[in-house]
Amino acid sequence: MSQRYAIVAATFYRDLADRLIAGAQASFAEATGPEAADGPADVYEVPGAFELPLAAKMAAESGRYAGVACVGAVIRGETDHYDWVCGEAARGIQQVQLDTGVPTSFGVLTVDSMDQALARSGGDKRDSGRHAADAVIALLAVRRGLAG
Known part of the structure; x- marks a missing residue:
């Protein structure tokens, strides 16, 4: 079954x-x-992490997406x-999923330095973008499991 997702990026x-x-x-x-020639997810960009919740809510409420991954960084x-x-x-991101029932994940790096951010954005420690989609x-x- 094909599903479409949204990625909201700061x-x-x-x-x-x-x-x-x-x-x-x-x-x-x-x-x-x-099967999706243009990729499985539409990307919506916002200036910073503070704007992620509203953009995620708009995506979730659109009815077009099975889920929304929010990504960005705050150093x-x-x-x-x-x-x-x-x-x-x-x-705000948590509230989106609780209010809409659309899975909405927090893939925002909250780090002390650019080195930490690089390590967590596909570097040597983890890929927080991938983890948000996961x-x-x-x-x-x-x-699906609860639906029987």
Whole structure:
């Protein structure tokens, strides 16, 4: 069964966003197979992580997507801005899936340095874009299992 997904990406750190999008696309492609010539996921870009929840909600409420993977990065700076953005992005993304019932994952890097971000965006530690897509796919499997 072919399904369409959405990837909502915060592009404040463009290079990181591109890496995270690629990881999510790869996971969704493995789950759906090669039938979608333009890829299994539509990508919607927003300026930063704070904007992810509203864009995810719009995608989820559109009825076009089985799930939404949110990706981006917030790198700690010298002010409290990091804490506010990270917390509100996480809270908002969680609220989207609770309100809509559409699996919506948090693939936002919340790190102290660019080196940490690179390692977690397809580098040596993990691929958080792929993990965000994997979470959506896992939640859909739970839904199928509960549907009988």
